[in-house]
């Protein structure tokens with residue numbers, strides 16, 4: 431797999447760079463998410479959450495500012511949700527939102543590395559991750575950690591950005607993501623590099639059947655993938 435780092439010239443590991451990048455953009459992250467996805471990010475997360483029912487012990491990997499954990503808490507009122515992320519600044523904003531929504535008894539946020547989870551085997555019956563796995567330094571390690579902490583028959587759902595195909599959409603997408611997106615990132619988040627890393631990391635990341643194979647190699651079964659919004663996002667589902 432071709433690994434893309436936010437800054438190819440830096441000596442820092444991808445993980446250190448990713449953590450620093452999200453720490454830096456954290457205050458503008460939610461706003462930019464809404465703008466760049468044209469409001470579709472809520473719809474994509476709702477599609478992921480719809481995969482779960484009767485799930486009680488949920489882990490939200492790469493929870494960021496906790497949007498997925500918060501939406502999951504509303505759909506699964508009986509669930510206890512733990513959100514983990516490496517970026518302390520993203521978590522701080524998530525914590526404010528959790529407290530503001532009076533969801534503290536339901537959602538716990540903690541700093542942790544998805545590639546080295548601080549949980550015992552078979553701890554959760556549902557694991558979710560939205561727009562996080564693409565940033566892992568070691569994808570197979572991250573997926574095998576998800577498999578380890580999920581109980582037998584537990585469900586996994588991953589949302590990840592992908593590249594739409596088709597002779598009209600593909601050039602449009604390429605223009606938007608490599609030209610417009612970094613410009614918007616610069617204007618609204620003061621960080622062109624972070625929003626140039628975004629399309630580069632999408633292009634380098636295994637998509638569709640390629641990610642399905644990684645999930646199968648990590649031990650998951652019933653692995654399926656569903657393109658959403660003409661393939662700009664893909665929902666992956668699996669069972670342990």
Ligand SMILES: C[S@@+](CC[C@H](N)C(=O)[O-])C[C@H]1O[C@@H](n2cnc3c(N)ncnc32)[C@H](O)[C@@H]1O
Pocket residue numbers: 445448449452463491492493494495496497498514515516517520542543544545559560561562565566567
């Ligand atoms: C694009 S944000 C997604 C946040 C959130 N899930 C959402 O839907 O908005 C990606 C997040 O992945 C986190 N991340 C990247 N690598 C990670 C790792 N190895 N362990 C935990 N979190 C990680 C980043 O810190 C960042 O908050």
